[in-house]
Amino acid sequence: MTDPAEILVTIFIVLGGVFGLVGSYGLLKLRDTMQRLHGPTKATTLGIGSVLIASMIHALAVKGALSFHELLITLFLLLTAPITANFIAKAYIIRNSDRTKLPGTGGRYGWSVYDDAPGPSEATTGEQGSSQD
Amino acid sequence: MIDIALTFAFACFGLGLLFCLWRITVGPNPADRILALDTMVINVIALLVLYGVREGTAVYFEASMLVAMVGFVSTVAYCRFILRGDIIE
Amino acid sequence: MIQRLIPHPLLSIMLTLVWLGLVNKITLGNLLLGLLLGLAVPMVTAPYWPNRPTLRRPLVAVKYILIVLWDIIVANVQVAIMILFKPRDAFRSRWITVPLELTSPEAITVLAGTITMTPGTVSAMLSADGRAILVHCLHTDDPEGDRDQIKRRYEGPLKEIFE
Numbered sequence: 548m549t550d551p552a553e554i555l556v557t558i559f560i561v562l563g564g565v566f567g568l569v570g571s572y573g574l575l576k577l578r579d580t581m582q583r584l585h586g587p588t589k590a591t592t593l594g595i596g597s598v599l600i601a602s603m604i605h606a607l608a609v610k611g612a613l614s615f616h617e618l619l620i621t622l623f624l625l626l627t628a629p630i631t632a633n634f635i636a637k638a639y640i641i642r643n644s645d646r647t648k649l650p651g652t653g654g655r656y657g658w659s660v661y662d663d664a665p666g667p668s669e670a671t672t673g674e675q676g677s678s679q680d
Numbered sequence: 681m682i683d684i685a686l687t688f689a690f691a692c693f694g695l696g697l698l699f700c701l702w703r704i705t706v707g708p709n710p711a712d713r714i715l716a717l718d719t720m721v722i723n724v725i726a727l728l729v730l731y732g733v734r735e736g737t738a739v740y741f742e743a744s745m746l747v748a749m750v751g752f753v754s755t756v757a758y759c760r761f762i763l764r765g766d767i768i769e
Numbered sequence: 770m771i772q773r774l775i776p777h778p779l780l781s782i783m784l785t786l787v788w789l790g791l792v793n794k795i796t797l798g799n800l801l802l803g804l805l806l807g808l809a810v811p812m813v814t815a816p817y818w819p820n821r822p823t824l825r826r827p828l829v830a831v832k833y834i835l836i837v838l839w840d841i842i843v844a845n846v847q848v849a850i851m852i853l854f855k856p857r858d859a860f861r862s863r864w865i866t867v868p869l870e871l872t873s874p875e876a877i878t879v880l881a882g883t884i885t886m887t888p889g890t891v892s893a894m895l896s897a898d899g900r901a902i903l904v905h906c907l908h909t910d911d912p913e914g915d916r917d918q919i920k921r922r923y924e925g926p927l928k929e930i931f932e
Contacts, residue, residue, distance in 0.1 A: 553681060553682060554681070556682055556685070556733075557681050557682055557684075557685040560682070560685040560686060560688075560689045560730070560733075561685050561688055561689065563689060563726065564685075564688055564689030564690075564691070564692030564693060565692060565849075566845065566849060567689075567692055567693050567696050567722075567723060567726055568692040568693070568695055568696050569849040569852055569853060570696065570719065570722075570849075570852075571695070571696030571697070571699040571700055571719055571723065572696075572699060572852060572853070573848075573852040574699055574700060574703045574715070574716060574719060575699045575702060575703060576852060576857060577852070577857070577860070578857060578858075578860075579862065580708075580709060580711050580712050580715070581862065581891070581893075581905045582860060582862050582907060583703075583712065583715060584715060584891050584905070585848055585889065585891060585907045586848065586852055587715060587718065587719040587722065588885060588886070588891065589841075589844055589845045589848045589849075589886070590845055590848055590849045590852065591696075591719060591722050591723070592722075592841075592845070592886070593841070593842065593845035593846075593849075594726065595722055595725060595726045595729075598689070598726045598729050598730060599729060601733065602729050602730075602732065602733050605682070605733050606738070609736075614738065614793060615789075615790055615793065616738065616741045616745075616790060616791075616793045617729070617741070618790060619745065619787060619790040619791065620725070620729075620741070620744060620745055620748055623745070623748055623749070623752075624722070624725075624748060625841075625886070626882075627748075627752045628885070628886065629881060629882035629883075629884075629885035629886060629892070630752075630756070630882075631718050631752065631755045631756065631759075632885050632891050632892075633881065633885065633891075633892060633893065633894070634755070634756055634759035634760070634763070635711050635714050635715050635718070635755075635759060636711075636891060636892075636893035636894065636905065637759065637763055637893065637894055638710065638711045638714065638759045638762040638763055639709065639711035640893060640894065641762070641763055642709060642710065642711065642762060643709050643711070649864055649903065650864050650865065650866045650903070657896065657897060658894055658895075658896055658897065658903060659894050659895050659896060659897045661897075738793065741793075
């Protein structure tokens with residue numbers, strides 16, 4: 548019953564639950580959409596990461612089978628979380644934000660949502676590439 | 681012991697789903713609703729994985745992988761629709 | 770010839786590993802099938818990937834990945850504590866502009882992802898010419914310090930790795 552692997556699995560599952568809950572609670576508590584974006588992108592990612600680690604240890608220790616499925620899901624979520632966050636931020640900015648409230652770019656061109664890129668747009672192609680690397 | 685931890689985690693992620701639902705209902709602008717939907721997808725993945733641990737089978741991993749992918753694509757499609765008014769240009 | 774047959778070696782290795790992860794069993798047959806897929810997929814899709822990203826310093830890249838993983842854990846704990854214990858009105862959020870020295874799209878993508886996953890910052894968008902990145906801080910008292918830390922801790926190594 549008090550097998551060290553079992554204790555480890557328990558710890559990771561509880562940690563995952565707590566972080567997942569905190570991420571969703573951030574969605575409820577914070578005032579501003581951009582602030583709310585911070586909770587789910589960070590806390591929830593760690594929560595699900597620890598749940599997946601718990602599942603790996605569980606498969607290894609209890610069933611005795613090596614399982615690395617979970618790494619794929621973790622990797623996928625780690626790769627996609629920044630992209631969704633970026634897209635949501637852009638969707639928020641284009642609909643709700645006043646462009647005078649944003650700081651300047653410090654260059655000749657404005658932010659990519661408002662201004663066209665010089666030549667072929669590299670801003671959008673750069674973001675979409677990361678899901679595939 | 682693992683059973684207690686699993687029940688606790690189920691409760692946590694279930695409560696998280698309710699918070700997200702609240703944000704979808706109230707959320708003042710579309711970006712909030714997309715964010716809440718995305719968080720819901722992540723919570724559902726966690727629930728699926730935990731259910732797989734409880735049942736002791738690996739069948740649910742394919743399901744959670746698929747949910748992860750569909751969730752990502754739908755979030756991006758929704759955001760793109762708001763950004764451009766069109767999904768595939 | 771090698772260039773034609775294996776246009777993206779890293780992508781091939783990645784695909785093989787992903788295939789092994791999907792079938793979740795390491796046998797010789799699965800490894801061969803994975804290798805076959807890893808070779809065939811880049812060859813077929815090569816026209817869609819005209820320029821290949823170069824990885825100049827693999828060791829620096831490994832070190833960078835470890836640093837970022839550690840920072841992700843620290844960031845998560847920090848943000849969780851902030852969400853739980855900080856009163857709603859005590860958050861001083863603000864936008865900061867980080868000027869970029871990186872030019873390759875891959876490096877900028879990795880930097881944007883890193884910024885989103887690490888302490889209290891989310892990257893929101895690029896400037897139209899790709900020379901600056903807009904970052905939202907959840908809570909900061911020292912915007913210049915945050916900007917300098919991003920430049921020093923993440924942009925420096927990425928510049929070494931990709932350019």
